[in-house]
Structure formats: C-alpha cells, structure tokens
Amino acid sequence: MSLVVIGTVAFDAIETPFGKTDKIVGGAATYASIAASYFYNKTKIVAVIGDDFHQEDIETFKSKNIDVEGLQIKKGEKSFFWSGKYHNDMNSRDTLVTELNVLADFDPIIPETYQDCEYLMLGNLTPQVQKTVIERLKKRPKLIVLDTMNFWMDIALTDLLETIKLVDVLTINDSEARQLSGEYSLVKAAQKILTMGPKYLIIKKGEHGALLFHGNQIFSAPALPLADVFDPTGAGDTFAGGFIGYLAQVGTINFNNMKNAIIFGSALASFCVEKFGIERIKNLTQEEISNRVQQFVNLSHFEIKG
C-alpha cells in the first residue's frame, strides 16, 4: 500500500515584495510529496527532471522517506523552470519565464513497486499525463485526488474533462470553479462540477479558506489569518499533499475525515507561505504541526447551546 504523487519537480525563481530567489527547488510533486510525508511514510513520487538537479536536492526527498524510483532523470536535458513575480497584494503574480524542458515530452513511468498505490495524488500537470498515470496503474487506487488550474481549462479542456471523470476529489480555486462550471455562485458551480465525475470538490479560496462539497453537504474551512505571507508558491500543492497524506494515514474515506484532512492540509500550507520554496516545510516537527492544527481549532470553534 502506498501513496503515489505525480507532478512537476522543477526549478523556480521567485520574486516577492520581501525578496528574490535564484533557482530553487519547486514543483507540485515536490511540495505535495513533502507535505504528505508528514502523515504517511509510504509516499512515492513520479516526475521527470534533467541532470541539472543536484544530488542534495534528491536527498531531500529521501530524507523524508519519499520513494524516488519513479523520478526519471534525463541525461543532458534541463529541468522544468518557472520564474514569477508576485504583486504587492500577493494574490496575483506575473509569470516571467516558463521553460518546459524535460516536461515537454514527459512520459510518466510507473515502477512495478508503485503498483500497490492506494492513494493517488495527481498534482497540477497536463491532464493527458494525469490520465496516463491512472491508466498505467493496474488496480484503480482507493482514492484519486486531482489538482489542476485555469491554464489547462484554457488550452486542454477536453482532456481535462476526460480526466476529471476518473477521479474522486478535485481541488481547484474559486475562479477556476467558476470557469469550469460557468456559474458564478460557488454552490451552483459545485453542483455542476459534482456531475462531472468527482464525488468531492474542494474549492480553495486562499486567505479565505476552503470549501468542501459532497452531495448536499458543505464544509467551510477557515484559513489562518497571517500577518505576513512571504511566498505563496506551492501553497496549493502543499495543501493537496497534506490533505491526501492525512487521508492515507487515517485509511477511511468519509466526509468527516475529509474535513479533518482539509484542516491538516491547510495547516501545512500555512507553514509553506512563511518562507521561500520548501524551506519552511522541509523540516517541520510533529509538534509544530499539531500546534498549528490547534490554532485552526481555536480559530473556528464556537459552541451554541440550544
């Protein structure tokens, strides 16, 4: 039994009002697998990099007990590179550079040892590649979570719709939910999206928290109000990784466990934004995580006597 995470492992160069980085390790699969590793110790990664990656970067995964057998290293090629600059409000950003490099013809290879996959996290990537991973698993995982973004809705909507038909949980942000459904009301958007395949929909609202929809049930999770958001890069991937990692640990899929998984995912994401890249999330202690989760409890708990 394992949790397989597919997505990008990449270099990012990030500029925020607080500072600027050179090329640092990023990518959806990086954030998600590290976040998941705090909850589940059989996390495995499927991704592709060039030979420009340093051995110490790969060691980061190994130190978190993340299986890298599915991490292809292309000799003589370069890793995916993204560079972006955040605006002052930290809610919007400009992409400065996107170099696909090894990602251009990524053919995800699923090692035989990954065929015990019970939890599959399809990190943000071409929907076609996400679908290929599902097809290459001999046994359908118990839970498939797919994260995507508006970019794929713009350029690969047909593929995306084909792929989300096959998944259990879809995670997108509020404007993406509106785009995908054509509905402004998030309740109506969710109703429509829940007919497209996923049984659970998570709408991420950044500083406003997240909504979980399932049938007629809705859960509203708060976001931790933060004095400073240092770098939002990877927060959504970290959320998704913490979410599925928690569910893999608990082992039972139901609405209540999903609610808690969202809180744990949100807690991990709240660490992510405190520093550049994976700096803050790569060395968390279980105590830090449970203290942070307790902050979410305190933040949203109220008791009304009937």
Next chain:
Amino acid sequence: MSLVVIGTVAFDAIETPFGKTDKIVGGAATYASIAASYFYNKTKIVAVIGDDFHQEDIETFKSKNIDVEGLQIKKGEKSFFWSGKYHNDMNSRDTLVTELNVLADFDPIIPETYQDCEYLMLGNLTPQVQKTVIERLKKRPKLIVLDTMNFWMDIALTDLLETIKLVDVLTINDSEARQLSGEYSLVKAAQKILTMGPKYLIIKKGEHGALLFHGNQIFSAPALPLADVFDPTGAGDTFAGGFIGYLAQVGTINFNNMKNAIIFGSALASFCVEKFGIERIKNLTQEEISNRVQQFVNLSHFEIKG
C-alpha cells in the same frame, strides 16, 4: 435597560440581476432594529424620516415591538432616498441616486425613556451624528457597537477617528479595514485598528464570512454558501443588529459570546439577502432562525482527535 439603534430609516430603489423595486423601506436602522428584535424585546430606534413614510411602514417596527419614540417625522420633508444597481457578481454596485433630504440636518433626539440604554448600535451614518448620540446618553452604555463605511473614511476621517475612540466594537469590511489602517494584511490592520479605541474589531468579508479580533485572539466565522444572493442590500446592517441583539439577550460581554453573536448575526444576514429589502427578515420565526444557526454549526464543525 434597552438596546438603542441609531441609523437611517429610508427609501431604497434597488436593481439586481434578478429584478427591480420601486421605493421600498430600507436604511441601516431599519435592518438593524428588526434583526435585533428577534433576540431582545427592548429595542428602540433613533432616526429621522419625512412625512412621505406610510403609517404601515411605521407599524412594521411596532409589530416587532420596536420603540419608535425616537423616530422623528419631519412634516413637509422627504425621507432619505438611495437608489443603486448591483452588478452581475452582486459584490459591487453603482449608486444611481442619493437624496439626503431629512438626513441633511439630522439632529438625533434621545427621548428620556431611552436613557436606560445599555446596548448602543451606531448604524452607518455621519460619524458626527454617531458621536452626538454617545454624548447625549447620560450614562455610558455597557456596549457600543459602531458600523461605518469607506464613504466616511473618504470625507470625514477626523470625525470618524474621534468617534471610534469611544466605542467597544467596530464593524467594517475587509477593504475598509485596509483603508483605515493602511495595512494590506488583515492581521496587521486589526492590530492597528485595535489601538484606535475599539476593543473588538469585526471584519466583514461578505461571502467569505467574518473575522473577530480581540487582543491576540481571532475567530473566523464562515458565511453560508448560497446558491442565490437575491439582494445584498442591508445584509451588513442586519448582521450588526443580530449581533448586538444577541449580546443584549445574553447580557454578558466576552469573547465566546461575541463569537456566537457573530454566528447569529450572520444567520440573520443570510436571510436578508434572500429577498428584496426587509421582505425576508420582517417575519422570521424562532424556528427558522435556530435551523439556520444549526446550518452554520454543521458547516464549520470538525473534530480532531489529539
């Protein structure tokens, strides 16, 4: 002992994507006093209208047991009139007409029977008038809540700052909190605003709920996700009225009761937006209110076992 609500009692003409009204009864004090009346039966109103108001409109207040002795009726004058048109997203609106009429020289008269005021709701109005009401109460109320808006920050900031020095609770929306503090982060904004006088700050975030700040404590209240928002007019006033009405009922001011008051205020506001004007909130049953509050509980409750 009583709860005194001051604010506008006015006519509104509203256009939304769902329809259009002629002149209907509106105004901050109207919404707030009706909302408060569901929790506290000694609610009294201070406002001014012209003689264009119909007796049946005044009867609406009386039917909710709202004391109208402080409702001045100016013979031969016209009531405050506002007309606005909401955009498709219902989050923004254009003001089409503003006729101050009787509001232009509103001198709030506090009847002697109102001097038992223990809870004072200063609904959105000129800060100078809000301050006058505080000064005309011989005994300082146990709790003063002030609601205001960006308009007064733009044209009467000095008066506003003088007035908020005197209050216990300030309710504003997120962009107003940013404007008032000059801070983008709501945590930093709250820290600054809590040095300006109020001991409690409520930041209303519309469809994203509300945040309560007090010292180092924060409470995040969800908003009920709604399939349709029919007319947002008065939702903030209804929230404030439900909030202070609940506190007047409970009688003890502390952070936990404030949290519940926000949930009750939010529940009332969620009814308000279902129809035009006060149509939905003027005839609620206690059962409807407690069912709606239960929806807020279900929406945000989670239980994490340590």
